[in-house]
Amino acid sequence: MTKVIAMIPARYAATRFPAKLMKMLGDKPVITRTYEAALNSDLFNEVYVITDSDIIYKEITDRGGKAIMSLTEHESGTDRIAEAARDLDADVIVNVQGDEPFIQKEPLEKLVRLFDNTKVQVASLMRKMDDVNDANNPNMVKVVTNKNQKALYFSRSIIPYRRDADIAVDYFLHIGVYAFRNEALQAFTALPQAPLEQIEKLEQLRFLYNGIDIYIAETNYKNIAIDTPEDLEKAMKLIGKI
Structure with a gap:
């Protein structure tokens, strides 16, 4: 049976919003x-927070959760979870972003189900854009796929033209959930x-450049x-705390 675990990379420092992961959202950080949210999806054998912060580690473990201290500095969250997963008994690792407190079961389940296909080594998600003008926004990463659900390319530019x-x-x-x-993961x-x-500042292109397929589920x-x-502030309004 495939053992699937979720890993949530969690850095305390953040350039745009320092210590954002420890900001209170209602009664919890x-x-x-x-x-x-990841735990309550009931999709995973285990859920871990992977962090370089004693503060975050204590927050999770004091509440009975599972956390792993990251041992070294890393270029990306992918590198951080790879280090933590190296010695774990896990077949598939889902990288959940630490700053997405409203992550839902539906997209995660679609992602996990892709691994029913034994050929799948890496997977991610996409969503059809509601506003075509968003395609011109370089902060919104676009993806194009082939008929077999494999990514052809990711870009900050508009694709296809x-x-x-x-x-x-x-x-x-x-959607940057992998x-x-x-x-x-270790090969990456x-x-x-x-x-x-390096040109696009998109680490997923490392897989495609090296001939490793990324399968994409639509959500x-x-x-x-x-x-x-x-x-x-918007998230606080969403949970009805303001």
Whole structure:
């Protein structure tokens, strides 16, 4: 039986919103709500927070949760969870973003189900954009796929480019929730940064550049990330605490 675990990388420092994961969202910090949302999905054998912070570690473990201290500095959250997963008994690792306290079961389940196909080594999510103007926003990463649910490319630029104005086109937003077979996750950390990755500042391009397929599931899930104080205020309103 495939053992699936969720890992939530959680850095205390954040450039745009310092200590955002420990900001209170109602009666609990953001990271605790994210942890509980993953746990309550009932999709995972285990859920861990992976952190470089004693404060976050204590917050999770004091509430009876599971946390692992990250031993070294890392370039990305993917590298952080790879270190923690190296010695764990796990077949598939789902990387849940620590700043998404409203993560839902539906998109996570679609992601996990992709691994019923034994060929799948890496998987992620996409959502059709409601506003075509968003396709021009470089902060909104686009993805195009082939007929077999494999990503062809990810870009901050508009893809595909509509050369003929008479042809209808759908644009898909990449949702940055990933899942990996453990061996693929460990292989990722051993690969050097790819030229395309450095150009676009998108680490998932390291897989494609090295010929590793990323399978994509489509969802309607609209993720709410806490990146700024304004995001936190909106999230507070969402849970009815303001």
